[in-house]
Amino acid sequence: MDVRAPIEFSKGAFPGAVNLPLMNDTERQKVGTCYKQHGQDAAIELGHQLVSGVTKAKRIEAWVAFAKAHPNGCLYCFRGGLRSRLVQSWLAEAGVSYPRVAGGYKAMRGFLLNEIEQAVNQCEFVLVGGLTGCGKTDVLKRLQRALDLEGLANHRGSSFGKRATSQPAQINFENSLAIALMRCQANGQHRFVLEDESRLIGSCALPLGLYQRMQTLPVVWLEDTFDNRVSRIQQDYVVSLSEEFIALSGVEDGFQMFAQRLRQSLANIVKRLGHERYQRLDTLMQQALEAQQHSGDVTLHRAWIEGLLREYYDPMYASQRDKKSARITFSGPQDAVVDYLHRIGFG
Secondary structure, eight states, X not given: OBOSOHHHHHHOOOTTOXXXXXXXXXXXXXXXXHHHHHOHHHHHHHHXXXXXXXXXXXXXXXXXXXXXXXXXXXXXXXXXXXXXXXXXXXXXXXXXXXXXXXXXXXXXXXXXXXXXXXXXXXXXXXXXXXXXXXXXXXXXXXXTTBOOHHHHHTBOSSTTOBOSSOOOOHHHHHHHHHHHHHHHHHTTOOEEEEEOOOSEETTEEOOHHHHHHHTTSOEEEEOOOHHHHHHHHHIIIIIIHHXXXXXXXXXXXXXXXXXXXXXXXXXXXXXXXXXXXXXXXXXXXXXXXXXXXXXXXXXXXXXXXXXXXXIIIHHHHHHHHHHTGGGEEEEEOHHHHHHHHHHXXXX
């Protein structure tokens, strides 16, 4: 139970935490201003005035309900100071004994960052690389020792990788990564397969230590046919993405939001594509979107996907493969890659 103000919670919290604040954002701001102008005692007195009577009773009721629903839980504020101690004491007065985190969010955050650093230094890793659309995420799903960084970042990793739902805050991404590593290690797992990523997965940055380690790791290169890659991209970035938007916003608005997202993703790389190529691919994309909207037919999307792969992504990834050639220990189609990873103890 996170008893910090909502604005603090939105900047970073822990997976599974529920925000039941002692003070809302306005109350916190007033107390903070009072502290700066008149000192701690006056600020504490103002806080008790703001959170009193019916307001106090409702908040205690919510805390008690949470504690009863989560008897093995705990509560925390930012530093494990006044706010969490006060909530804990009010809960005790209501007949509920509930633990709080000593050091609060700040201490837990430091602990999780340290866990990432230790895992980077102590665990073994193998990367799965390959051309765009070759199915690297599909490989991870077939392995028990895989860590899905893109899943944690809620992003597919490319210029077109944004999902219909937003990405986590950077702090939340790092917290989720640390907890995923801790859970795996608690189960005796100290070997991990990762997808070969750039430093940024959308707006989420990999921890620097992990990214630097990834530049030295062995790479397994996944191969697939061009047609299969086009089909996979069409499924992920057209069919599935449109379904995500429609599920969130309805058929008409959802499709318009999907179409706008797809065209904006292409526009975001116009400088790297060049104006002529961008205009040609954008025209193909618009034609495909019109056909999809009117008939549900998505086959026209293959034209711009094929052009984007041949003229942009494949040359870029081929260059990256050359740079990593000394680290590539195996290459092959999906089944062969999965079998190889099992054989070397990373399955």
